Amino acid sequence: LEAEIRRVERLATVGTLAAGIAHEIKNPLVSLKTFAQLLPQKYDDPEFRTSFSQIASAEIERINSLVEQLLRFARPPKPIAVPMDIHEPLEGTLSLLATEFTKKNISVATHYYEGPLTVNGDSEQLKQVFMNILLNAVEALSPRGGGEIEITTGKRRRWSWLNPPSNSPLPQGFSWSDEEAIIRIEDNGPGIREAHLKYVFDPFFTTKDTGHGLGLSIAHNIVTEHHGSINADNRPGGGAAFTVTLPLLERQEETQRGESHEVRAGSVP
Numbered sequence: 001l002e003a004e005i006r007r008v009e010r011l012a013t014v015g016t017l018a019a020g021i022a023h024e025i026k027n028p029l030v031s032l033k034t035f036a037q038l039l040p041q042k043y044d045d046p047e048f049r050t051s052f053s054q055i056a057s058a059e060i061e062r063i064n065s066l067v068e069q070l071l072r073f074a075r076p077p078k079p080i081a082v083p084m085d086i087h088e089p090l091e092g093t094l095s096l097l098a099t100e101f102t103k104k105n106i107s108v109a110t111h112y113y114e115g116p117l118t119v120n121g122d123s124e125q126l127k128q129v130f131m132n133i134l135l136n137a138v139e140a141l142s143p144r145g146g147g148e149i150e151i152t153t154g155k156r157r158r159w160s161w162l163n164p165p166s167n168s169p170l171p172q173g174f175s176w177s178d179e180e181a182i183i184r185i186e187d188n189g190p191g192i193r194e195a196h197l198k199y200v201f202d203p204f205f206t207t208k209d210t211g212h213g214l215g216l217s218i219a220h221n222i223v224t225e226h227h228g229s230i231n232a233d234n235r236p237g238g239g240a241a242f243t244v245t246l247p248l249l250e251r252q253e254e255t256q257r258g259e260s261h262e263v264r265a266g267s268v269p
Helices: 002-042 046-074 087-096 098-103 123-140 194-199 215-225 252-266
Strands: 082-085 107-111 118-121 148-157 174-187 229-234 240-251
Touching (some): 002 046, 082 087, 087 098, 118 123, 123 240
Antiparallel strands (some): 082 118, 148 174, 174 240, 229 240
């Protein structure tokens, strides 16, 4: 029964993906076909030729953008991971979005863990994760302004590996910790409908009038490649929240000191 359920879920995902691709490609093709049919009749009209050129270029670029996102979704590049403090790509993303926050009168509050949270990560890919989550929050907030985004970082004990990093060699001097970093991004928007929560990371699932619905799917793939997890839920007081967890690194000498300390402690009668 479990195998059958998984098979049905995979088929549903493939169906959603196929329907999304068809919808996103069909719309610009309709525009191109309409203009192409009118071209023989209105070729001598310079205004029509200018309009045709502009719209055709825009619609082709739209299809190209979709194809590029599909490629990133289907074959995400392997992260070029190095030890880093997770606050670095997070702060970099906030800097890139500072103008957008100001323009839409959105206040951002950060509550960072007091020390570094060292992960083995690809800075550019992690920026993309935070960018997609934050843009999702910005679009959910009221266009009249007054929106709030709250970002909290911390760490907790890691109980298991969702994606065991058997083929992920670590830089010399580092080992995996038994703890994980937590990055929680919350907003005070309308939140996510309960019926939609389990679909937010599915490709082409979107409740917005614009966009392909691939941003959060790509973010999910990147986090998975980093051996972490990403989840969506609703805040008790209203609004949506996304939680990203990534395994922490520790220096091997720190691990060795901890092990020797435990041995000495265990030898005390």
